[in-house]
Amino acid sequence: METRTALSDLIESDQAHLIHPLHFPAEHTAPLVAVEGSGALLRDAEGREYIDGLASLWNVNIGHGRAELAEAAAAQMRRLAYTAAYAGFTNEPAVRLAERLIRLAYANLSGVYFTTGGAESNETAFKIARYYWKRHGRPEKTKIISRIHGYHGVTLAAMSATGMPIFHRMFAPTVPGFVHIPPSYPYRYPGAPAAEALEAVLQAEGPETVAAFLAEPVIGAGGVIPPAADYFRKIREICARYEILFIADEIITGFGRTGLWFALDHWGVQPDLVSFAKGVTSAYLPLGGVMVSGEIHGAIREAPPEQRFMHAATYSGHATCCAVALANLDILEGENLVRRAGLLGVRLLAGLQTLRDLPVVGDVRGLGLMCGVELVEDKTTKAPALGLGVRVMAEARKRGLLARIRGGQKGEHPIGDVICLSPPFVITEAQVDRIAEVLRESITACL
Ligand SMILES: Cc1ncc(COP(=O)(O)O)c(C=O)c1O
Secondary structure: OOOHHHHHHHHHHHHHHOOOOOOOHHHOOOOOOEEEEEEOEEEEOOOOEEEEOOHHHHOOOOOEOOHHHHHHHHHHHHHHOOOOOOOOOOOHHHHHHHHHHHHHOOOOEEEEEEEOOHHHHHHHHHHHHHHHHHHOOOOOOOEEEEEOOOOOOOOHHHHHHOOOHHHOHHHOOOOOOEEEEOOOOOOOOOOOOHHHHHHHHHHHHOHHHEEEEEEOOOEOOOOOEOOOOOHHHHHHHHHHHOOOEEEEEOOOOOOOOOOOOOHHHHHOOOOOEEEEOHHHOOOOOOOEEEEEEHHHHHHHHOOOHHHOOOOOOOOOOOHHHHHHHHHHHHHHHHOOHHHHHHHHHHHHHHHHHHHHHOOOEEEEEEOOOOEEEEEEEEOOOOEEOOOHHHHHHHHHHHOOEEOEEEOOOOOOOOOOOEEEEOOOOOOOHHHHHHHHHHHHHHHHHHO
């Protein structure tokens, strides 16, 4: 920004006109105006540098400032920025990306539908699940079971699947037919039969009314909660036994975040549908989608005219977004970044584990380059620390680290404030080590 006046004018105009996601003026008195980025670093309008500890919103996985993606977008835009991809029309980047995704993801998957973001991907997955059961003559199978602390986006049906009541409060009622069960959360519910909670709810609701179970392999925005080791194998078995589709929300975990291309591979499990977004383009352009199993794909491909798949969106299969995704995959593969995410994740988690001696650090957990530090008032009772996270992040920002807090809420399912970390895969070893140092200083400053 050229002058301080220009910067304060910009902020004033922002405050006058721009409605932000999670808008709340008290949290927006001194917004960070980012102007440049390079690798894992962001620079603000006053020249200060920060480690982008959450890869912005868990998504700038190849790091900031990658000219290759700008060039891929420009080249595609010059030739053909966009054209319809409705049945009867297609374009090469969308086709090439679909075939590449099917090669990369679980072996049982066969078809891809493209969206422009995470919530739209989940909405699409719910509709495909309903569609599949209607194609099989079971139109009563419509409900979606998801989990407390899960985050699936905040359009109306995705919001209804999201298991954090704070997102529902001012937008109720939620869509009928969305049911929540507790997740696998070893710190707060050690030894709890989490997968069995799915079986219990299926028996209570009647499996003949349920279309699908939806879960993030590692809960992200809800507080970075990796499951117990046997959880998803049991979930897969229960879904099969009760004839329920299993939708994996891999909007954060997809494309390498946990050290494997897709996260259920950690436990040898295959879902029926996969929602993805974020990392598919490393956020350089908006793109998401749903991958489906061969069986579901067959139901779409072989439908009679009166049951055709009447789901659509203008920007499905957007040529430029798909071209950028292909260039992003070239970088992930060419620079071996998925392996790097796994290796640096181990280093980040080890660094964060050293914070356990602090009196408010109740739990430290993670999988790959996705880690969480849960703050408590009392380590013995695990009483959640609420409000501390925001103060810690303000201290961290002063010291050049950006991250996000999953804030626990009074009266909701207990969880302390969680410091969420998921930096770009290109972060350096020194920057990884700096994250734990800054958090130690910041937490200590708040005690
Ligand atoms: C797991 C998960 N699902 C869905 C979403 C929603 O994605 P979007 O914000 O692109 O709608 C998010 C966003 O953070 C997410 O983390």
